[in-house]
Amino acid sequence: MMRTQRGLRPRFPVQTLALPLLSLALLLPGGRADAGSHLWDLSEVFSNADGTIQFIELHQPTAACCELGMNGKWVRSLATGNQFTFPANLTGNTAFTSILLGTAGFAALPGAPAVDHIIPDNFFSTAGDTIELFVYDSVNTTSFPVPLDGTSALQKDHATGVWGTGPNSPTNYAGSTGNVDAGGPPPPASGDMVRGDTNADGTVTIADAIAALGYLFQGVQVDCISALDIDASGGVDIGDAIQLLGYLFSGGAAPQPPFPSCGPDPAAAGTTTCDAHAACP
């Protein structure tokens, strides 16, 4: 789920749980994906010298509106074995859009646009790697090395398909673009989060409940586990997803603070952790 709005208001004022639960059953992986995603390319790859500040930008270089079917597709590094799997399909119009994956250190840099998804430090190897986007695209960074000067990035020319280097220009799905200088040490992540915004897109919707269920039952990666701990019990279980659905659709209890605004986790003594929360850079 991409960052589309900053408000944290429920968007589906349905009074019973029946409809959302039915929708959930239809939306969970295993259901049929109607939208395609074949036209996404790897577009820009950036790293500082120690790999703590990295981003990978995908780009959809055609006028196709509906390359939305990213649920379950992955970006991975063959050298490190790290893999990011998209937790949900996209929404909106995908013509000439980008998706930005970045480390927490990158997300915290001045000039960085909000990342769409957090990836771990050293997601890919700075010493040469192959980065793959599902079966759609790949880049061998042994043949095309990623510059490590903190300002340049490896970039694809979509007219010719040739990889080259240039000033970094990370762009996110909302179309925000920026430029970072990662020559110095990365500033620490704020550690703040919004409970309930499990997919860190800046809004709390049914997609967050789906992401929570994906984390619980399908091993989907979540950067801020504390955001899933709706009742601040110090652990994440099905009760958290049910409470979130209840809040969204039947007037149930709201998630415990920090909610609905960003803030530190007062129950941080529990077993949950929050490496980074993209909605609270």
Add this chain to the structure above:
Amino acid sequence: MPLTRGRRALLILGGLLLGTLLGCSGRSPRSLSPPDCGGCAEAILQHGECEECARRWIAGREVPSATLHEALDAHGHEVDVERIICLECAEMVEVDGFCRRCRMGWIGEQLYYSEFSWALHHGTVRSEEPLECRGCRELRGEAGTCGRCGTGWVGVVAFDDQSAHRIAMREFRRLEEAIERSRSCDPCGATSFFGVLCPTCGSRPIPPAVGGR
């Protein structure tokens, strides 16, 4: 309306003629579609999915893996060709060609996500219709060239274009291998077909992997 002797004779003659026509084929046309499901018959024509039966088809072959079927997405897609950025794609649009850089093919300004899909659409799906040629009747559903009339077959797709037929045959055999792999490891079907190491079981690509989207 009472049947006159003349009408009765015509009906009998017609029945005899029909029986003769059916009988001279040697056997009834090979049926490749599942019985009693119009959705599947339509899905076979489109290399698509029958939602009613949750069965998927490409070139008349059933593809059990939704992941593999979706990755192939073997039908044409509409894209605004006036706004194509890739220079090679822009050239290929003009000649219904295949862009090796993007691994996408073009026919009639429709976009195909793999060389297999692109090659398949140079042929004609003939899954249901009766075939006059006995050789074609025997070959339909398999991959090869009819020794009697020279028509190329890849599953239920008939080809006059020999170049496209060669590509489609090669990719069809790779598809069959991918289907087999997907039975024990679902992601393997798509990854091995498209030239990617399977992240689940490490299975290698099926050679020669041209790749696709």
